[in-house]
Amino acid sequence: MKNFTRLLFIITVIGITSCSPKITSNFTNRQPELTVDDKIALLDIEHTLPENTVKVGELRFQDSGFSTDCSFNSLMAQARDEARENGANIVKVVDKKKPDLWSSCYRLRIELYKYNGEVSALPQYKLQLD
Amino acid sequence: MKIIIKSFLLVSVLFLSSCATIVSGSRQNVEITSEPSAATVFINEIEIGNAPVQKNLKRNQDYQLTLKLDGYKTYETKLERKFNAWYLGNISIGGLIGIIIDPITGAIHKLKPEEINGNLKSGTTYKTKGGNLFIKVSLEIDPNSEKVGQLEKSE
Numbered sequence: 001m002k003n004f005t006r007l008l009f010i011i012t013v014i015g016i017t018s019c020s021p022k023i024t025s026n027f028t029n030r031q032p033e034l035t036v037d038d039k040i041a042l043l044d045i046e047h048t049l050p051e052n053t054v055k056v057g058e059l060r061f062q063d064s065g066f067s068t069d070c071s072f073n074s075l076m077a078q079a080r081d082e083a084r085e086n087g088a089n090i091v092k093v094v095d096k097k098k099p100d101l102w103s104s105c106y107r108l109r110i111e112l113y114k115y116n117g118e119v120s121a122l123p124q125y126k127l128q129l130d
Numbered sequence: 131m132k133i134i135i136k137s138f139l140l141v142s143v144l145f146l147s148s149c150a151t152i153v154s155g156s157r158q159n160v161e162i163t164s165e166p167s168a169a170t171v172f173i174n175e176i177e178i179g180n181a182p183v184q185k186n187l188k189r190n191q192d193y194q195l196t197l198k199l200d201g202y203k204t205y206e207t208k209l210e211r212k213f214n215a216w217y218l219g220n221i222s223i224g225g226l227i228g229i230i231i232d233p234i235t236g237a238i239h240k241l242k243p244e245e246i247n248g249n250l251k252s253g254t255t256y257k258t259k260g261g262n263l264f265i266k267v268s269l270e271i272d273p274n275s276e277k278v279g280q281l282e283k284s285e
Contacts, residue, residue, distance in 0.1 A: 036175075036196065036206060068234055069190045077174045081194075129176055130188050 021075065021105060022064040023082075027057030031087025031114050040080050041119040042127060043092045050122060053113040056088040063105040070105035071130050072096075079110050080127075088112035089119050156235040157186045159262040160209070162195070164269060169199035173209075181267075189214070190236025195243075195265075201277070202269035207251045209263075211239035 031054075034040070043049060059082055061075045079091045095109035162171050164181035171178045173193050178185055187193060193209040217238045220228035232238040241263055243256050250256070253268040 036204065068236060073174075074191050077194075080175070127174065127176055129173060129185070130191070 021070040022062040023078070024060040024062070025057060025082065027086050027112075029054060029056050029114075031056055033087055034084045034089060036084075038084070038089060039119050040083055040088075041090050041115075041122045042076050042080065042125040043090060043122070044125040045093050045096055047092075047123055047125065049090065049092050049113065050115055050117060052117075053090060053115045056083075056086055056112040056114055059108075059110040059112065061106070061108045061110070063103040063107060068104075072106045072108075073128050073130050075106055075108055076125065076127055079108070079112075083112045086112065088114050090115050090122075093125075155261075156189060156237050158189050158241050159184060159186050160241060161262065161264045162197075162267070163265070164197055164199070164267045166199065166202075166269065169197040169202070169205075169267070169269060172196040172198070187241060188236055189239040189241060193241070197267055197269065199269055201272055201275045203272045205251075205253065205267050205269055207254060208244035209241045210244050211236075212242045214238055214240040 059079055061070070061078075063070065076091065076093075083089065083091050090113040092111045092113060093108055094111050097103075097107040099105060161184045162178075162181055164171075167182065168180045171181050171183050173185060173187070173195055175194065175196065181197065187209070189211060192211055195207050195209055197205040214232075214237060217228075217232050220226070220232065240258075240261075242258075243250055243254055243265060253270060254265065256263060256265045258264070
C-alpha cells in the first residue's frame with residue numbers, strides 16, 4: 001500500500017511539474033531588454049531573414065517527455081518573451097520538427113536577431129491563440 | 131449487498147477516472163472587464179477585442195494579459211496555470227487513468243492572475259464562479275497624458 005501511495009505521489013508531482021517543454025538557450029551577444037511596446041517579428045522557416053541583422057543567440061525547444069504545452073503557437077510565444085528579455089526583435093525558426101509518432105510536441109531550433117529596420121514590415125508568422 | 135458495493139466502486143472508478151477533465155474540461159472561460167470600460171485587451175500580444183471580453187483558453191499554458199487605453203497606463207499581468215484541486219479526486223477515489231489523462235488534457239491546471247509575494251498586481255480583482263474566471267482591471271491614469279478636450283453629444 002505504501003508503494004502504491006508513493007507511486008501516486010511521484011506521478012502527481014511529475015504531472016504537475018513537467019508540462020513545459022525543455023528549453024536550451026545560448027546567448028552570444030545580449031542587447032538591452034525591449035519593452036512590451038517594441039514589435040518582434042516571428043519568422044517561420046519559409047520567411048527570409050533581412051540583411052544587416054546582429055545575431056543575439058539561439059534557442060532550442062525539445063520534448064521533456066512529459067510536455068503538453070508545446071504547440072507551435074505556444075513555443076513561438078515563449079521564444080518571443082526570451083527575445084524581448086535579451087534585446088532581440090527577430091525570432092527566426094531555422095529547424096522545425098512537427099509532432100509525429102515519437103513526440104506529440106513541436107521541436108524547434110530558433111535563432112534570435114537584432115534588426116534596426118522596421119520589423120512590422122517584414123513578411124512573418126501571425127501568432128494565434130490555440 | 132457485496133455486488134452492489136462492487137458495482138458502485140467499479141462505476142466510480144470508471145466515471146471518475148479523469149476527475150479534473152470531466153469536471154473542469156481542458157479549457158477555461160476567462161472574462162475580462164476594465165474600469166473605465168472599452169480598453170483593448172491583448173492575450174499573448176494578440177488583440178482579442180475591447181473589454182468586457184470573453185475567451186475560452188487552454189488550461190495548460192501561461193498567458194500574457196495586456197490592456198491598453200488612450201490616456202491610461204498600459205496594464206500587464208500574467209495568467210498563470212495553478213493546480214486544479216479536482217485532480218485530487220483521482221487519488222482519493224482511485225481513478226488511475228485520470229492521473230495520466232488530466233495532465234495530458236491540461237485539466238490538472240486552472241488559470242489565475244499572477245501573484246507576486248502573495249499580492250495581485252495593483253488594480254486587479256478576480257473571482258472564479260462555476261469554473262469560469264472573471265478578472266476586473268482598474269486602469270491608472272497616465273500622468274504623461276494631457277486632456278485636450280471633451281466630445282459633446284450633439285442635439
